[in-house]
Amino acid sequence: MSASTNTTQRQHGTAHGRLTVLQGAALYVGAVLGTGVIALPALAAKVAGPASLLAWLALVLLSAPLAATFAALGARYPDAGGVATYARQAFGPRASAIVGWCFYFAVPAGTPAAAIFAGAYVAAALGGGEHTVFLTSAALLAIVTLANSLGVTISGKMQVVLSTLLVALLLTAVAASAPHAHAGYLHPFAPHGWLAVVPAAALLVWSFAGWEAITHLAGEFKRPARDLPLASAIAVVVVGALYLAVALASVLVLGPAAGDSAAPLAELLVLGIGGNVRVLAAAAALLLTLGTMNAYFAGAAKLGAALGRDGALPGWLAAGSLAGDVPRRSLAVVSGLSALSMCAVAFAGVGPKPLVLMTTGSFVTVYAIGCAAALRLLPRGTAAHRCAQCSLVCVVALCLATGWFLLWPLCMSGCALLYLRLGRRRANRTAIRCDVP
Template sequence: MTRAPAPVGRPARPVGSLTVWQGAALYVGAVLGTGVIALPALAVRAAGPASLLAWLGLVVLSVPLAATFAALGARYPDGGGVSTYVRHAFGARAAAVVGWCFYFAVPAGAPAAGMFAGAYVATALGGGRRTVLLTAAVLLVLVAVANGFGLTVSGRLQLALAVLLVALLLTAVVTALPHAHLRNLHPFAPHGRPAIGAAAALLVWSFAGWEAITHLAADFRRPERDLPRATAVAVAVVGVLYLAVAATSVLVLGPAAGTSDAPLAELLALGIGGTVHVLAAAAAVLLTLGTMNAYFAGAARLGAALGRDGALPAWLDRGGSVGEVPRRSLAVVTALSGLALAATAVTDVGPQPLVLLTTGSFVTVYTLGTAAAVRLLPRGSGAHRCALLALVAVAALLVMTGWYLLWPLVITASALCYLRRRRAAGPARDEQPQYVP
């Protein structure tokens, strides 16, 4: 795709540092993440072996969804990500809403992800809830520090994590498969067909992330070429690993797959033998670290873009240019994540409410993002057809989300109130984002 030249008198866009493989690793970390260590059991609990159909359906959905966001990222490489696309399609107010939904979803989802990993660490080392919370807090600090050093360090870290994670998951699957039995597929749908939809709604957490790396599109060396390639690699890796782990859990563990809180540890124990709790805890921590790292990077860049565009306070804009580190926005994400973790610790409610709040926000982001893609991408192109398919599928997920949409509605109202107060206080900044294509 030919990109328009930079306007006369304006310097060309700085060249980013992310490679195809680093970008693919960020994608793998953002999407694979904690879903593979926690949700196979929850999905089996909801729908039995029929939950495999929910996994398969969401893997298939990932293809047009990921392709849609990759096409948008290559066409509009800007730190605002989905917010930028929605702004071009529907204006400043809609962009502020989707930006807020993503930005304030990350501080809710990050502590939940950390607690999932903490449960594995507590199983291996003991300490119960205190170990769970301490692990989550340490992970928050680690990803904040990694991103504070900039995307070069963060991208390299993510690539190393992705290689280790793929190796660990393949080891669990390959070594456990000899213990698989087809009889574990019966009864296939013990809770009926409607339960498959319930499992799919639950598994949205596992597949959130295809939009996250679009905030880093401008940090690729050649976004129009490298972002689609990184996306294709990530879709293949994530799809194969999710289906492999989910299918192996059902075929090997049988009914016990729905009662285990650590299915990956169970697979490793059967495949390798002996005590593997420490290995499983290490895998859980690495998966979670990769997810949180990718989301913190994307959210920090988004916050700077929202500050630039007037959807958040302007002081967040500092460090938002390509090659810079948006440390102020990163500090806000980190502080809010710490507050969410502290609130969870005080109320003793566990990670599930945070998961549900995050899911509702991301489904809203997907809906607005794919709708923007339908309007922005060239009609008749493959990317436009992918956007249409993705919009239909995401609309179905939106219906299944149900009451959890109340949280993004609260965020929407807050964003609109902020814009109204800002407009009353001074001139509105409704112009298009000032990125250089």
């Protein structure tokens, strides 16, 4: 390819990056396989007993069409805007701005919450109370900011290492504890009734969020049309298998005590290889959280640059929106807002729960608009279009379960529309001044 051709591609945003399938799959795994794997198997078992395994299986199966929907959109429209770009193509700039604001400003709320969660595990292992919690959180924030400031290729390589360690840790926990499994723990299978599977599934829904995060990096893949769906498919299999394996081991090894465990994953490791349960839980929490934060920071930084390019955020954020470029300005905003959120939680003493609730409400909104856009953009009658139909039904149910926590994305939507309106007024005033002789 000639230099002039490459320049033309970059000017139109059609050049692609150097992200490999393996790095993309690792980013997916990091985004989806969150800290919930540490505690949620126990919470679900407490609600539904061994029947909670059905809830895990149902969500693994339901996450596949959602992942396929966003992967198909990313392959078709490989742009840093991700879901915001799909919304623009389907419904126009207003819908794009709403999606962009909901995702972009959810990350500075969600990632500090995850960091604080990991910090709590470190504090339980090493002591130090809240000082250890927030020092750990600050260190995690600094690490992911530095990694992403060096470019998505570096953060992608770091993600491969993190995901490999994480997969090894989970497989070790399952395999090492397997000799202690008892099939008798499966009886009674549904001690709280079959309907208990529904609330158990509601608890587990948040473990499967993240399939939309990597769409913002679609243009960074070497061959987006092939690599993105392949990376997504690999991640679906890996995440689904790991979730089911840990959940099954928790039920078969820990038995009725699984529902009372604060960290079933760590207890599986202790039974299998020995050691200090709190230290092992802290190690798992750090790996899970670092991977999740890295993936979301990478996606949000690219999205912010795309929103600046498209006029949905200030234009000075646009630097780095092209494939291969590093969106350092947008990254600095995400990192700075994340630090502010962390400080607010520390000074208010309210814990990370408010941040989690705001984040989940925002992501549900992004999913809903993204799936609706997919129904308009993907060819009818194709497997991808059928996946979008299935996904939209599931997301609507998820919206109903979210309830009043949708107020935060509603507020963000209002702010996005107001920003667009003010931007148009500024543009009109500028045009009038230019026309005056």
